[in-house]
Amino acid sequence: MKSSQIPHLTLVLGGARSGKSRHAEALIEALPAPWVYIATAEAWDEEMRARIALHRERRPAGWKTVDCPLDLPGAIAAHAGRPILVDCLTLWLTNLILAEHDTAAAGTALIEACAGARAPLVLVSNEVGLGIVPDNALARRFRDEAGRLHQALATRAASVVFMVAGLPMRVK
Amino acid sequence: MKSSQIPHLTLVLGGARSGKSRHAEALIEALPAPWVYIATAEAWDEEMRARIALHRERRPAGWKTVDCPLDLPGAIAAHAGRPILVDCLTLWLTNLILAEHDTAAAGTALIEACAGARAPLVLVSNEVGLGIVPDNALARRFRDEAGRLHQALATRAASVVFMVAGLPMRVK
Amino acid sequence: MKSSQIPHLTLVLGGARSGKSRHAEALIEALPAPWVYIATAEAWDEEMRARIALHRERRPAGWKTVDCPLDLPGAIAAHAGRPILVDCLTLWLTNLILAEHDTAAAGTALIEACAGARAPLVLVSNEVGLGIVPDNALARRFRDEAGRLHQALATRAASVVFMVAGLPMRVK
Numbered sequence A, B, C: 001m002k003s004s005q006i007p008h009l010t011l012v013l014g015g016a017r018s019g020k021s022r023h024a025e026a027l028i029e030a031l032p033a034p035w036v037y038i039a040t041a042e043a044w045d046e047e048m049r050a051r052i053a054l055h056r057e058r059r060p061a062g063w064k065t066v067d068c069p070l071d072l073p074g075a076i077a078a079h080a081g082r083p084i085l086v087d088c089l090t091l092w093l094t095n096l097i098l099a100e101h102d103t104a105a106a107g108t109a110l111i112e113a114c115a116g117a118r119a120p121l122v123l124v125s126n127e128v129g130l131g132i133v134p135d136n137a138l139a140r141r142f143r144d145e146a147g148r149l150h151q152a153l154a155t156r157a158a159s160v161v162f163m164v165a166g167l168p169m170r171v172k
Helices: A020-029 A046-058 A072-078 A089-098 A103-116 A137-156 B020-029 B046-058 B072-078 B089-098 B103-116 B137-156 C020-029 C046-058 C072-078 C089-098 C103-116 C137-156
Strands: A006-014 A035-039 A063-067 A084-087 A121-126 A157-164 A167-170 B006-014 B035-039 B063-067 B084-087 B121-126 B157-164 B167-170 C006-014 C035-039 C063-067 C084-087 C121-126 C157-164 C167-170
Touching: A006 A020, A006 A103, A006 A137, A020 A084, A020 A121, A020 A157, A035 A046, A035 A072, A072 A084, A072 A103, A089 A103, A089 A121, A089 A137, A103 A137, A121 A137, A137 A157, B006 B020, B006 B103, B006 B137, B020 B084, B020 B121, B020 B157, B035 B046, B035 B072, B072 B084, B072 B103, B089 B103, B089 B121, B089 B137, B103 B137, B121 B137, B137 B157, C006 C020, C006 C103, C006 C137, C020 C084, C020 C121, C020 C157, C035 C046, C035 C072, C072 C084, C072 C103, C089 C103, C089 C121, C089 C137, C103 C137, C121 C137, C137 C157
Parallel strands: A006 A121, A006 A157, A035 A063, A035 A084, A084 A121, B006 B121, B006 B157, B035 B063, B035 B084, B084 B121, C006 C121, C006 C157, C035 C063, C035 C084, C084 C121
Antiparallel strands: A157 A167, B157 B167, C157 C167
8 A cells, every 4th residue: 555656745854054944945935935934943942032033034035934833734734725844844853752742643644734735845854863872762762753754754755855065965 | 906796785774764674675575585584683671572573573474584693694604595684784783892702803704704695685784973973982983883894895785775764875 | 146166176075984085085096196185183192193193104105294283274275286185174173163263264264275276175074963963062063063164165066975885975
């Protein structure tokens, strides 16, 4: 029972400061505006709030920003007719784990929401599994779950890129 | 004195939960059974024993599983006429270091055993060198030795793939 | 205001023990000697001094070694007419941070020096951003700065490779 490809879905993976967001933004900004920016970051403190505000100002007009720490499938469904950028799955997964949500169910709901979108959708996520096994059990769980989520999305996506130093390597 | 290529040798590298084992299994299962699964994991505790049993049950009939925490060259030589999957070199190297074996000699013996195999041989290993330098001296030693082993095998292998989100990127 | 490409600039990225230095040396040794090896490692202790001496002896005649922990742009400018290998940017950035230099200004100066070189120039650096977010604030700062430096160089370089198990994957 092989699942079919989602033709408008792109997954942008890469390490810290590898240019994922910038590449994803360029993919969406090549399409006619308005565009939807779904930000999963939660502003826990003043520093984080300042960083988020800075990111938002940096983006050109044409972007509508939606803050969505937890119900990402719902946010995608609510904007299904417009080009959407989700930045990023790593923070979303962290939020789900901290809030003790069912991450497997959330992953399935995310894929269903992606399949239901009717315009290009670009998901950004950090690749975190290429270092030494972490000492910390929560970090090990996180990288296992992130890896599983990336695999589930990559198998359905039409396009997967792995960013190296700001440059996209095409994986699929 | 360049060493020659081993035409039936494939190296599957990738991070945690990047789909290495599944890809390697698919490569071997495309060949006529019976296939040999050399598992290097040692069951240190009940949880590990359960995980190993689960993995074994998941594999289709046609696989013969051989447990081999240390003498991997010997196990390969003993099944040299059949398609072999080794999962994984990372755990094998860990076992060698913990047992205070000579890892350089073991690496050389492994390559000789691979060269002596007469059917396709797929080796799975974790890439662990793409994070921040670990604080822990043993972790630093491990990632140095893993990197050297991967290089020595990749230089001889006919095929090397780097897995990203369940998808193989061809390196060689 | 897009910056132009530096036609003689190559960036060699990769993890620990991925064969970066060896690949970079081979690129330079394919050109007519003499070649310049700019080493950024600082010998903090006896072990480090021994390692550096060993590396130096391993290299064939034809190499002139220049030790340069901090003023890398100056060292490149001083040898601008000859093939240069810089090994590595990771240690250079570490030295800059420990010496409390302005890393952004140093990065800009490095790119200007690269643009001024009149012979092939190969820069080696470690990719460190593909593991779990480090606990340590200095490590987080380091990987952010390394990522930004890599992006700034990659956007100007004519060639960027990502090393996996001693084998180059062409990124650009």
